[in-house]
Every structure is written in structure tokens, then in C-alpha cells.
Amino acid sequence: MTKTIVVTSGKGGVGKTTTSASIATGLASRGFKTVVIDFDVGLRNLDLIMGCERRVVYDLVNLVNQEASLHQTLIKDKRVENLYILPASQTRDKDALTIEGIARVMHKLKKSEFDYIICDSPAGIEKGAKMALYFADEAIITTNPEVSSVRDSDRILGILQSESRRAKMNDDPVKEHLLITRYNPGRVQEGQMLSVDDIVELLAIPLLGIIPESPTVLDSSNAGKPVILDQTSLAGQAYSDAIDRLLGESKPHRFMEIEKKGFLKRLFG
Amino acid sequence: MGIFSFFRSRQEPRSASLAKERLQVLIAHERSDRDGPDYLPMLKQDILDVIKKYVAIGEDQVVVQLDSQENCDVLELNITLPDGTEISPKDDPKQSAAKTAKKSRVT
Ligand SMILES: Nc1ncnc2c1ncn2[C@@H]1O[C@H](COP(=O)(O)OP(=O)(O)OP(=O)(O)O)[C@@H](O)[C@H]1O
Ligand SMILES: [Mg+2]
Numbered sequence: 001m002t003k004t005i006v007v008t009s010g011k012g013g014v015g016k017t018t019t020s021a022s023i024a025t026g027l028a029s030r031g032f033k034t035v036v037i038d039f040d041v042g043l044r045n046l047d048l049i050m051g052c053e054r055r056v057v058y059d060l061v062n063l064v065n066q067e068a069s070l071h072q073t074l075i076k077d078k079r080v081e082n083l084y085i086l087p088a089s090q091t092r093d094k095d096a097l098t099i100e101g102i103a104r105v106m107h108k109l110k111k112s113e114f115d116y117i118i119c120d121s122p123a124g125i126e127k128g129a130k131m132a133l134y135f136a137d138e139a140i141i142t143t144n145p146e147v148s149s150v151r152d153s154d155r156i157l158g159i160l161q162s163e164s165r166r167a168k169m170n171d172d173p174v175k176e177h178l179l180i181t182r183y184n185p186g187r188v189q190e191g192q193m194l195s196v197d198d199i200v201e202l203l204a205i206p207l208l209g210i211i212p213e214s215p216t217v218l219d220s221s222n223a224g225k226p227v228i229l230d231q232t233s234l235a236g237q238a239y240s241d242a243i244d245r246l247l248g249e250s251k252p253h254r255f256m257e258i259e260k261k262g263f264l265k266r267l268f269g
Numbered sequence: 270m271g272i273f274s275f276f277r278s279r280q281e282p283r284s285a286s287l288a289k290e291r292l293q294v295l296i297a298h299e300r301s302d303r304d305g306p307d308y309l310p311m312l313k314q315d316i317l318d319v320i321k322k323y324v325a326i327g328e329d330q331v332v333v334q335l336d337s338q339e340n341c342d343v344l345e346l347n348i349t350l351p352d353g354t355e356i357s358p359k360d361d362p363k364q365s366a367a368k369t370a371k372k373s374r375v376t
Binding site: 147150151154155158162188191192193194195198202203 | 300
């Protein structure tokens with residue numbers, strides 16, 4: 001059965017696209033047929049992070065408007081088997097998408113036997129973000145250890161609980177996961193940044209993982225290669241752990257402490 | 270008092286705990302707003318407008334919260350009056366409120 005997961009946050013620039021790319025790549029690497037959809041109409045970026053920007057011909061809006069077929073629109077990843085990218089339109093305005101149109105696309109993806117549909121939400125709590133979360137079975141709430149991000153995460157949780165398809169149909173609620181990204185243990189220890197415990201207590205949803213602030217994330221986006229493919233990177237390892245947990249494995253959380261000498265890291269990792 | 274304890278611990282920055290406290294309050298408010306009935310924000314605004322007729326008071330000085338208890342909902346109204354308003358329970362509330370209003374230039 002197909003599972004639809006939205007990566008959302010409310011606040012902009014917290015790491016949704018970075019997360020969507022790595023989560024989709026991670027799931028496909030484990031053998032699941034996965035598609036990652038860029039819902040950021042007008043501000044397409046996922047194609048760059050996935051490194052397929054030069055292969056975009058048709059986009060989500062073409063597909064919704066039935067100007068292109070699913071087969072024509074999906075871009076097959078060159079590195080990872082089972083991985084497909086559905087790019088956003090760069091030119092259209094946000095009103096180009098409708099729930100009915102997206103419902104048709106979701107239906108087609110389900111008929112094509114995708115195991116996972118990952119939806120990369122645009123920032124905000126307006127129509128675009130609501131569209132991206134509407135069909136979700138699960139949600140990855142991407143949060144930075146910072147006041148406005150935590151507040152926006154709570155607001156997006158409110159929207160998931162009242163405006164998603166599952167909420168409107170009185171279905172089981174959307175399963176919520178907290179992913180704390182750009183975490184800087186040093187600044188937490190100095191008392192300058194909210195800690196993992198603080199954020200978990202405030203938002204009161206299960207923790208999927210902690211992605212440390214890491215310079216390799218920038219290198220990876222420069223190269224158009226999702227950071228999860230770089231397993232020497234702490235952020236890459238953290239995303240791998242998150243995939244394990246998403247698939248039901250219980251793993252202790254890492255990356256909460258300041259990195260010691262390296263060998264300690266390996267001992268505890 | 271909160272302000273002083275914040276400055277006292279200057280050498281050892283505790284801005285994260287301040288952030289947490291503020292978020293706890295804010296998130297609780299926003300949750301009660303959205304979990305409550307649709308009219309709650311409007312009710313809050315109306316109450317605020319009425320109080321403003323008598324006392325110069327800020328948005329965040331009025332807390333309207335709906336608590337769901339076992340078999341009833343309790344509407345909790347918490348109004349912090351600015352310093353200088355001397356309303357004692359024995360006073361006629363209308364009179365003292367009017368006194369303060371004069372002092373604080375209500376528009
Ligand atoms: N763990 C991390 N460590 C360091 N930098 C990161 C990390 N995660 C994300 N970033 C950086 O943060 C910036 C924003 O990331 P990203 O584009 O994924 O956010 P977004 O939530 O999708 O933004 P938008 O709301 O604009 O769509 C990028 O420059 C990215 O490289
Ligand atoms: Mg993005």
C-alpha cells in the first residue's frame with residue numbers, strides 16, 4: 001500500500017527540501033519504490049538538490065492540467081534504483097494547483113505501485129502548504145531549535161489535525177514525526193539554543209531524529225547529491241538513522257552531544 | 270522579577286530557558302484558540318475592546334482560555350491591570366476603572 005509523507009514546517013528555510021531529498025533517497029535505497037514531489041510551485045528547488053535540474057521537461061502543473069502523462073513527467077534518478085522526482089513548475093502561480101487535480105495525480109501514483117510518496121511542502125501556512133499536506137498519511141515536522149520555527153511547527157500541527165484529508169474524513173489522524181534539523185549541540189550546552197528535550201516537550205510529538213548542523217549539507221546541495229548518500233557526513237548518518245526509525249526500528253538518538261575526539265563518537269554510534 | 274533574574278545570570282547565558290518559557294505560554298494560548306470554538310478569538314477581541322474603554326491595556330494583558338474539564342468547559346478570563354489601577358474588591362469596579370481611564374488617556 002502506498003504511504004504519503006509530507007515534509008512540512010511552516011517556517012521557511014529550515015531544511016524541508018534537504019530532508020525531502022534525503023528521506024526519499026534513503027527509502028529508495030532500501031528498495032522501496034519512491035517518488036518525491038516538489039510542491040513549491042514558482043520556486044522549484046528540489047530538482048537542484050536532487051541533481052536533475054537539466055532533465056526537467058514537464059512539471060507537476062502540466063501533470064495536474066493533463067498536458068503531460070505521468071510517465072513523461074517523472075524523472076528517474078540516475079544514482080538510485082526505484083527513485084523518481086516530480087518537479088514543480090517554475091513559471092506558474094500558486095493557484096495552478098487544486099485538490100481535485102492533485103487527487104488525480106495521487107491516484108495515478110498509487111496505481112503505478114509506488115510504496116512512498118514524499119511531498120516537499122513550500123514554506124508558510126497558506127494554500128500551497130495546505131495542498132502539500134492534504135493527502136498525507138504521515139508528516140515529518142521539520143523544526144530548527146529556534147523560537148519562531150517551534151511556534152510555526154505547532155501551527156502546522158494544528159492544520160494537520162484539522163485540515164488534512166484524514167482530519168476532514170474523520171479517518172485515523174496523520175502520524176506525526178518531529179525532525180530537528182540544523183542542531184548545534186555546542187550552542188545548546190551554552191544555553192543559547194533550545195535543546196532536543198525542550199522542543200520535544202513543547203511540541204509533544206514523537207522524535208524521528210536529530211540532524212546536526214553540518215557543512216556537508218551545503219557541499220551536497222552544491223553537487224546536487226542528497227546528503228544521505230554521503231555516509232561520512234554526520235548529517236548523512238543522521239538521515240539514515242531517521243529512515244530506520246521511519247521503518248519502525250527503534251534506535252537511540254545520536255548527535256545530541258558536542259562531538260568529542262572522533263573515537264568516542266564511533267564507540268557510541 | 271523575571272527580568273531581574275534574567276540579568277543576574279548574565280555571565281552564564283540562559284537565553285534558551287527564556288525562549289522555552291515564552292514558547293510554553295504562547296503555544297498554550299494558540300492551542301486553546303484553535304481547539305476552542307470558532308468564536309473564541311472574536312470573543313477575546315470584544316472583551317479586550319470593552320476593557321480598553323476604561324483602562325489602557327495591551328493585547329497580552331488579557332488571557333482568554335477555554336479549559337475542557339470532565340463534564341463542563343470553563344472559560345478562564347485573566348486580566349492584568351497596569352500599575353496604578355487601585356481596584357480593591359470593595360470598590361465599585363466601574364468607578365475605579367473610570368478613574369484609571371482618566372489618568373491613562375483613553376482614545
Ligand atoms: N543540517 C544542516 N546543516 C547545515 N545547513 C543546512 C542543514 N539543513 C539545511 N541546511 C541549509 O539550510 C538552507 C535551507 O535549506 P532547505 O532549502 O532544505 O530549506 P527549506 O525548508 O526547504 O526552505 P524553503 O522554505 O525556502 O523551501 C540551505 O542553504 C541548506 O543548505
Ligand atoms: Mg524548500
